[in-house]
Amino acid sequence: MKIDFQETTDDLAKRINIHSRFGSRDIDQWMLEILDLQPGIKILDVGCGSGKQCFSYYHHLGGKVEITGTDVSESLLDEARSKNQELGNPIEFKFLDFNQPFDLPESHYDLISACFAIYYAQDIPFTLSEMHRLLVPGGRLFTTGPMPGNKQLFYDIIKEATGKPIPPMPGSSRYASQIYGTMQDLFSKTEQHIFENPLTFDSVEPFMVYTRASMSEDRKLWNSLFQTHEEFENVMAAIEKTAQKYLEQDGKLVMTKVVGGFIATK
Ligand SMILES: C[S@@+](CC[C@H](N)C(=O)[O-])C[C@H]1O[C@@H](n2cnc3c(N)ncnc32)[C@H](O)[C@@H]1O
Numbered sequence: 001m002k003i004d005f006q007e008t009t010d011d012l013a014k015r016i017n018i019h020s021r022f023g024s025r026d027i028d029q030w031m032l033e034i035l036d037l038q039p040g041i042k043i044l045d046v047g048c049g050s051g052k053q054c055f056s057y058y059h060h061l062g063g064k065v066e067i068t069g070t071d072v073s074e075s076l077l078d079e080a081r082s083k084n085q086e087l088g089n090p091i092e093f094k095f096l097d098f099n100q101p102f103d104l105p106e107s108h109y110d111l112i113s114a115c116f117a118i119y120y121a122q123d124i125p126f127t128l129s130e131m132h133r134l135l136v137p138g139g140r141l142f143t144t145g146p147m148p149g150n151k152q153l154f155y156d157i158i159k160e161a162t163g164k165p166i167p168p169m170p171g172s173s174r175y176a177s178q179i180y181g182t183m184q185d186l187f188s189k190t191e192q193h194i195f196e197n198p199l200t201f202d203s204v205e206p207f208m209v210y211t212r213a214s215m216s217e218d219r220k221l222w223n224s225l226f227q228t229h230e231e232f233e234n235v236m237a238a239i240e241k242t243a244q245k246y247l248e249q250d251g252k253l254v255m256t257k258v259v260g261g262f263i264a265t266k
Contacts, residue, residue: 012049012076014213018206019257022199027259028056030195031115034261035142039064041110044134046070046098047117051080054091063090068104070096099123102130109134113142119170124178125186132186135266141187143179143262146171147194150258153246154211158225161242162235167224180262187264194260201253204243210255211239 019027031053037043039061045054048069058067069091071077080093096102098114099122112131121127131141146169155166184190201207215222216232226232247253 011213011216011219013079014209016052018210018213019197019199022201022206023197023257024200025195025197027195027197027257028052030193031142031144031261032056032060034193034263035111035140037061037065037111042066042068042108044068044070044104044109044112046096046112046114046131047072047120048080048093049073049076049117051083051091051093053113053115054080054093055083055087058087058091067091069093070098070104072097098127098130102134104134106133107136110136110139111142112139115142115144116146116171118143118179119145119174124174125182128179128182128186132266137266139266141183141262141264141266143183144259145175145179147175147258147260148172149256151255153253153255154214157239157242157246158211158215161238162225164225167221169221175260175262183262183264187266189265191263192260193263194258197257197259199255199257201247201255204240204247204253207243207253207255208236208240211243212236 037057037060041061043054043057043065045057045067048054048071051069054067054069057065067090069077069080070093071080072095074095077093077095080091084091084093096104098117112135114131118124118127128141135141150172159166180190180192199210215225215235226235243253
């Protein structure tokens with residue numbers, strides 16, 4: 001399965017910012033609670049983006065941890081590296097395309113995490129097998145992704161505004177169809193956790209910032225709704241009008257993120 005996906009630094013930063021300003025719960029805190037990390041471990045973060053989870057692990061463990069963050073996007077890696085520099089470079093950030101064999105030490109890591117990233121893999125069993133190979137016996141793989149029911153309001157508004165069906169999103173659909181099952185096949189034990197975080201907007205403006213960052217033109221997942229810049233802007237205008245109608249009806253817009261956290265033990 002080929003997924004044409006390119007995360008831009010700006011889109012990712014905007015969405016992270018909207019979550020922290022309008023969400024009622026902290027997802028990093030939830031991850032740390034379910035992972036119960038011990039000092040001294042070795043962590044590999046795959047699809048690390050600008051390093052959100054790497055820095056969270058590092059601070060939580062008071063620096064007593066070896067962390068390698070990897071991504072295919074050089075611009076996101078550069079952003080992670082500049083934050084890392086402010087801390088004295090305790091984390092290693094390197095290029096890794098998870099569709100290729102992982103050129104990293106085998107049976108080495110206590111934890112491998114892939115947060116909001118694994119569902120972009122072309123071949124899920126291949127990528128998960130590579131992760132399994134790099135874990136020590138008893139090591140854990142942690143993946144997160146959107147679950148069915150995630151951001152229902154967002155999809156309802158887009159559907160009503162455009163009159164078109166929502167294209168299948170790789171996150172929730174691939175967890176149900178492939179990711180969780182492959183984790184169960186490869187690993188000796190797996191567990192699931194669910195995190196719900198309502199984002200509450202009192203005006204349409206932050207909802208539109210999120211929507212633009214989420215659907216922007218370089219995100220090919222939405223190309224059944226728009227192809228050109230002009231079509232993108234027309235879709236945004238229609239979404240804004242529908243969002244305004246929902247806001248007038250309900251007094252606020254509540255978009256609930258529903259995220260699954262999956263821990264598998266080698
Ligand atoms: C939604 S972002 C999540 C980033 C980060 N984990 C976070 O939660 O902020 C998805 C990430 O997967 C990365 N990604 C997509 N395809 C990849 C590939 N083939 N190999 C490695 N990383 C990839 C993107 O560059 C992006 O950083």
